[in-house]
Amino acid sequence: MxxxxxxxxxxxxxxxxxxxxxxxxxxxxxxxxxxxxxxxxxxxxxxxxxxxxxxxxxxxxxxxxxxxxxxxxxxxxxxxxxxxxxxxxxxxxxxxxxxxxxxxxAQAAAWAEYQTLELDMTDMAFITVSTGVGAGIVINNELVIGTNGIAGHVGHTLADPNGPICGCRRQGCVESIASGTAIGQAGKPFFGDSCDGEMVFKHFAEKNKNAQEIISTSAQAIANLIADLKMVLDIELVALGGSVGLAPGYIQLVQHHLSQQPKPYQIKIQSAVCGxxxxxxxxxxxxxxxx
Ligand SMILES: [Zn+2]
Known part of the structure; x- marks a missing residue:
């Protein structure tokens, strides 16, 4: 063959x-x-x-x-x-x-990440934070795709009912607050109209207070998303990827915000490895x- x-x-x-x-x-x-x-x-x-x-x-x-x-x-x-x-x-x-x-x-990438985990793990999610926010979910050793292919589109779950209008036209999706695009948008009042996610991360690395706040808001939305996924699906691990998810200092912020939640919400978050x-x-x- x-x-x-x-x-x-x-x-x-x-x-x-x-x-x-x-x-x-x-x-x-x-x-x-x-x-x-x-x-x-x-x-x-x-x-x-x-x-x-x-x-x-x-x-x-x-x-x-x-x-x-x-x-x-x-x-x-x-x-x-x-x-x-x-x-x-x-x-x-x-x-x-x-x-x-x-x-x-993102479903495909989740399956790739799942293959790299130890064998006794049956339930996990991969979340990519990049231009948008996507995810794939593995439950009971199988990738969840859904009847209409939508399963895992958790970037379009609600983060803030008063938040910005998302590209999908719903108000306050996780993607509208946490994505690289949203980070760049939030940086414009401080760093100029040409500001994008990369520029905010540059200021973040230089410990600029406004950049730290913007990145922290993004990380908090992802931490809340992870807490929600734990409650809905009882997943055992989250692999975090994407250009924002893998940016220096980001995963630690997500872990910090999740650690503020009660114990049942706690879950291991690790960096995606498949590139x-x-x-x-x-x-x-x-x-x-x-x-
Ligand atoms: Zn949306």
Whole structure:
């Protein structure tokens, strides 16, 4: 049997690689088309995937957005422009003529992180804090996807009913307070209109009080989210990833805020370890696990 082709479709880049016992090989990466025309996405995928046609037997895809029965939709329509309701699975099946399986990228990354844990752990969550806030949840040794592919979109649970309007149009989602985008927005009054999350973290590293407060507010929202997940799902561990989640000093702040909660809410929080290939590795392993 030939190996599996893994594809990771993000808001800024699309990565592809063959994954087999030797690990990740023939990795290639292109920018996600900024065009809102689905035909541009078709063309990018065709160019990227066709060279692998003879070398693989199936395709495993991790993608940003909600994957509902192979169709890509967005909670935050701004993230995907014209790609809302994009038939991702059937487009790839048409290009490569191989069985194709698609799940959300944070779900895939959660499965990758889960594979790195000790064997007796059955329930965990992976939370990525980056441009947005995403997550994947493993319960009883299985990745939870949901009937409509939405399971794990905990960035759109409520953090503050009086908070900012989220990209999904609900008010006060965790993402609208904790994400890198939200951090950059909160920094504008102090650091200027060009402020982004990275700039706030730069000031945070220099112990600027305003930056410390902004990052702490983000970390507190994530700590509360983790406490909620513990109560809803009785998970045993959270792996924290993403550019914000892995930024120096951030995980310690999340741990600090969670430590202020009563004992039943306490849970181990550790840094995610799978890095940039988490989606590719996770979705390939998940497809093999389910075949
Ligand atoms: Zn939202």
């Amino acid at each position: 030939k190996p599996c082709l893994a594809v990771d479709i993000g808001g800024t880049k699309i990565a592809v690689a063959i994954i087999d016992s030797g690990g990740v090989r023939n990795r290639n990466q292109v920018s996600t088309p900024s065009s809102t025309d689905p035909e541009d996405m078709d063309a990018v995928l065709e160019q990227l995937l066709t060279p692998f046609l003879a070398d693989v037997d199936m395709v495993a895809v991790a993608s940003t957005g909600i994957i509902n029965n192979g169709i890509l939709t967005a909670l935050n329509p701004k993230n995907l422009g014209g790609l809302n309701e994009y038939p991702l699975q059937s487009v790839i099946e048409r290009i490569l003529k191989k069985p194709t399986y698609v799940i959300n990228d 940039a290939n988490a989606g590719l590795i996770g979705v390939e392993n998940w497809v093999k696990h389910n075949l």
